[in-house]
Amino acid sequence: MKVCAIVPIKHHSSRVPGKNYRVLEGKPLYYYVIRTLLDCKHINQVVVDTDSPLIIEGLEQYFQNNVTVYPRPKELQGDDVPTNALLMNVITKNDYDADYYLQTHVTNPLITVKTIDDALERFMNNDEGYDSAFSVMTHHTRLYNKDGGAMNHNPKELIPTQDLDPIYEENSCIYIFSKASLLEHKHRIGAKPMMIKMSDIESTDIDWEDDFIKAGLLVKMRNDQSMEGRVVLITGVGGGIGTAVAMKFKQEGWYVVGMDIKHIEQPYVDRFIQTDISKPENCQAAIASVMTTETRLDCLVNNAAIQICKKVVDTECEDWDRTMNVNARAMFLLSKYAHDMLQKSSGSIVNVSSVHAHQTSESIVSYATSKGAVSVLTRAMSLEYARDSIRVNAVLPGATDTGMLRSGLSRGHVAGGDIYQLISSLGSKHVVNRIGQPSEIAEAIYFLADGRHSSFVIGQSLVVDGGATIRLSTE
Structure with a gap:
């Protein structure tokens, strides 16, 4: 099976200005995910969909010809364009030699090669009819709705939180799908998706300035350990x-x-x-x-x-x-x-x-x-x-x-x-x-x-x- 990884990277960022190319522990943020994808044994091609000349120049500097760049068309540039629309565009406009696609974000700098390779192996070898996969974080905690009602537990029975039924949060780190599933459902998550559990640290996502600071500390810690x-x-x-x-x-x-x-x-x-x-x-x-x-x-x-x-x-x-x-x-x-x-x-x-x-x-x-x-x-x-x-x-x-x-x-x-x-x-x-x-x-x-x-x-x-x-x- 051939896998093409697609990474959409926009130039503009409203909540954390310039975050996608901002320097994190000596490297621009986009470097970490791209380097990880290139090191994955099950990924045959890495494609970056971007509207940023700065990022295009940086990809050439760091990765030479190992990354395929797709210049994002003007009609799909902007903060409000859904990721699913970007994916359908880049896949239909290009003839990539792939059985499956994996999509991730540059805002997940701590995701590892092992996690991605394991996710691809599990999905491609499944015999349960899954048509797609997405990564999640697992929570064992007491949750309430906006009216204060208990969602996943009985407040009168204070059982240990580790014994509660788990709740899964989509962490936007890994999506695996075929072209057919994407076009049929107009979504990267199909009709019968597989959930890929990930650790909290690897699930780190940069949405706010505080997230960038935390990610920097975690990357430094990982680098020091390596x-x-x-x-x-x-x-x-x-x-x-x-x-x-x-x-x-x-x-x-x-x-x-x-x-x-x-x-x-x-x-x-x-x-x-x-x-x-x-x-x-x-x-x-x-x-x-x-x-x-x-x-x-x-x-x-x-x-x-x-x-x-x-x-x-x-x-x-x-x-x-x-x-x-x-x-x-x-x-x-x-x-x-x-x-x-x-x-x-x-x-x-x-x-x-x-x-x-x-x-x-x-x-x-x-x-x-x-x-x-x-x-x-x-x-x-x-x-x-x-x-x-x-x-x-x-x-x-x-x-x-x-x-x-x-x-x-x-x-x-x-x-x-x-x-x-x-x-x-x-x-x-x-x-x-x-x-x-x-x-x-x-x-x-x-x-x-x-x-x-x-x-x-x-x-x-x-x-x-x-x-x-x-x-x-x-x-």
Whole structure:
């Protein structure tokens, strides 16, 4: 059975101005229901019937071509047009390939994928002749009519409310029907409807300003709960930046999976995978291992890198290949194989590039080239992965006090003096008069990794270099 979901969204709202596109916990209100519908396994197409250019633009931004937009005709625009008239118009004017239709509203941001999928399964598998379905809230409470008469109980018998016969309230969250039933009854609820019971929280509907405030609190609570048990995979976890990144994620409550070519033991790493990611088969095996062992993956931090300090004429093919394989190809492969897990969690990828992608030095050609490739890879990958709710960004650290930096200070243009003099000299060339610390790079990586902080940041390269690259070399 094929199901087409239809969501009518009008631009104007009288009781809560602009509510359908108003920002709720970092996203416009319409985002939540559309995202939920797209994630439902039984829904084949999502159609939005709207008269709002603002919403049409936003749907393209958030969902690209995954949502079909039907521009509402002028004669059906306005606050007094019945939803049934909108449904009959959009379905008869378009040849959607659907056996059934599901209609919901953007004002129900807390409805879940499971509730919708379960409702569709129950309806499509019913053998009792139901021609439609609608969702309800269940009430066990004493009700009275306008004259004070008891409606569902005997006032002289105060039995517990949970023992009263239930009363059902239509909550306007889910309607399921066929085209034939809609046209016959001129209504989304047919002659023999099935009632789908829903929880009070999922039934939350935004009609008034107070409802918007309550919904925001509930969405925040749900988002906070979904953050529990988050998993991050960090490559190059044994290095200076890798260690600091693991510490930061662990402090924030994440489960940390670390990878490195050398065996390490860290209190910040919950699970360690020792492997050489310069080999393609090891990249695939590592992600397969994570998929087997972990229930989810929320972030991939591509941090592993090597740095070979040689002039162009001294760089061998083996040097070039190994640098590119570790610093660029492994990022591509790990991101490719981790795609499905990250899509399920609407996760993120943070690639660690370098300021050498922008401005570079002598005797570091293979490293600089690889980091330039990482920055381009980040932009290209982000275009495709954003469609699957995966954000991809990069951090470009400047001089940071790590083992790699200290080894690199032996290059000819900075050689001479002990290591502390070299670090001090290098630091004096920065606007802040010092080099960076791994913890400062880790903070930037975490900012890009956690969607609560950077949900609108996609495909960007964040330079963290103490101002080193903003000063003209001629000054």
